[in-house]
Amino acid sequence: MxxxxxxxxxxxxxxxxxxxxxxxxxxxxxxxxxxxxxxxxxxxxxDGGASFPTPDYDWTKHRWGYGVDATKCIGCLRCVEACKKENHVAGDAHHFRTWVERYVYLEGEDKPRIDSQQDPVNIAASGSEKEYRFANRYKDAKVEKAFFVPKLCNHCTHPACVQVCPTGATYKTKDGVVLIDHTYCIGCQYCVQACPYGARFFNDVEHVTDKCTWCYHRITKGLQPACVEICPVGARVFGDLNDKQSPISLFIRNNRVQVLKPETGNAPNVYYVGIDKEVN
Amino acid sequence: MDPLHVATFTGYVYPNETVIPWSVLIVVYPYLTGLVAGAFTVSSLYQVFGMQRFKPVAHFALLTSLCFMLFVPVPLLLHLGHPERAFNSTITPHLTSAMAIFGYAAGFYLCLLVLETWFAFRPHIVRESQRKGPLRWFFRALTLGSDDLSENAMRYDRKWIFALAVIGIPAAHGLHGYVGFVFGSLKSREWWSSDLMPVVFLFSAIISGVALLIVLYVASCKLRKIEIDLPCLKGMAYTLWGFAMLTLVLEGLEFANIVYKGREGIDTIMEYVTGRLVIPFFVIQFAVGAVIPILALSFMIWRGTTGRALVAGVTASACLVLMSVFMMRWNVVIGGQEIAKTGKGLLDYHLLIFHREGLVAALSVVAAPFVLLLLMTRLFPPWVIEAETLTHA
Structure with a gap:
């Protein structure tokens, strides 16, 4: 904070x-x-980046980026749990800084069946809104294709949320992260409306808008975001785009990546590998 | 957690979307702003364009506009998570934000409205300040030390009123077009993201304000047991008729654009409009609230209806238009949020009754300007001014 x-x-x-x-x-x-x-x-x-946000951190020297390899994600949802705990996100089915979507194509169907951990069936399977699990709901169906897609704030280069914020409480840092000043936000939720990715939500405790910060308090100390750290299969990749040998630079260089909803012009900074045309 | 906006859903929606961000209060907010702009239009038709038939309602329209404008910020303040920080957007405005600039536009217009009302009612204020009575000091303060009612001073006042009314036209209408821009400029929602949105908002604002004035004028005449000025009423009916046709065409065009372009997510939009939205959108907003009043007004104008039939017909049409415009606001604000940003799911907004952002709060905010107007007409009777100007004209 x-x-x-x-x-x-x-x-x-x-x-x-x-x-x-x-x-x-x-x-x-x-x-x-x-x-x-x-x-x-x-x-x-x-100014000049001498002391933000930790004494030895210089935000002018980094340009953070994030990658998601959907071919690796197993839908274990440990990332969701880690994020909720790390960032004290409300433990219910309506507030997520990150979430995972499941796409299942059944035999004979044109469109995928999509759900995420907040679906009532999945909540029933886990037994609580605070436990995250994908119910084995397709075990008797003939599945043609299925995959998981982790989602989070895209920390866009041209963020629509920052554009519409009436006070400037939400802003883009010099290292490419979109943050919110909870002490200045008026809670109008215009940014929630403007985000095309559904990444923002209203924090009912602080009465302000909230969203993923790529764990800014961690990355500025040289750590990985909690979701990246916890991922058991390396489906989530994070690093400095200025460093050509960083995991994210290698991820982008070695793969054919894409972003979500490029037509919005927001220029997202979360790069995806292995997603399908139905993912947006 | 706060159960207010938790919505049930069908299909796939982003998890955070299950909390609907903007409630019924954000429906009320553009509705009030629209009434302000529309009422001001009628006032300007007399003050600027010199349409004498609007004289009986010119000052009343100004007073109505002011009373409603004073309550425009209330639904916003009730909605904000931190209303005490509301002025952050004015102190340190983020200049790319439509909402931040709206604060300045609204503030400017409010000042203009107060100033014009003061000039328009100055003779009454000065006279009341010289009369004995408990409110003498109140009116004396309101004179701001200026009690000159000479012909020279009045000519000077008229110049000010004219200038303010002229500036007020773009200010009032720009203000409401701007409200449309707040929604239309968002590219995240297909239902909102339309270049026509500001224009649709503007024209529907004008008809709602004119309709409101018709209803209030007729009601005030009945309450005061005086005869309704039929040429004036007919003038307002003509204004309503013309602008209602334009509004209907624009709303139709906007909807046609969405359907015809058929961009991503159109299947969900069609599922929504042909399902849950049939009654509020096609039946109430379009058929009952727009087509019927237009047909009724066309019929009355064609047949040269007059007398009690004209009063009843025009008033009923105005009531339907008021309902239609409210439904338009509802269908835009709530409708837009019920269509998920995924383009693959629909949400269901639940309106609570007793809550800071519930039905009772919304009704109170809508009712408050009427109460204030009642009080204001006691303090500043517009009819007295109208009568005076009629004599002096």
Missing amino acids: KLQRDLSSAARREFLGKLGLAAGCAGTVAAGVGALGAVQEAEAKT
């Missing part, structure tokens, strides 16, 4: 700095100019 606050205040400082400059030029609000000028000065000292 503190991390998000720090980062957002930097963005806000930048805005206020520009505002201060504009106000100064116009010669208006004399008192305000002084205050804003001070903010600008403070920004000049902190």
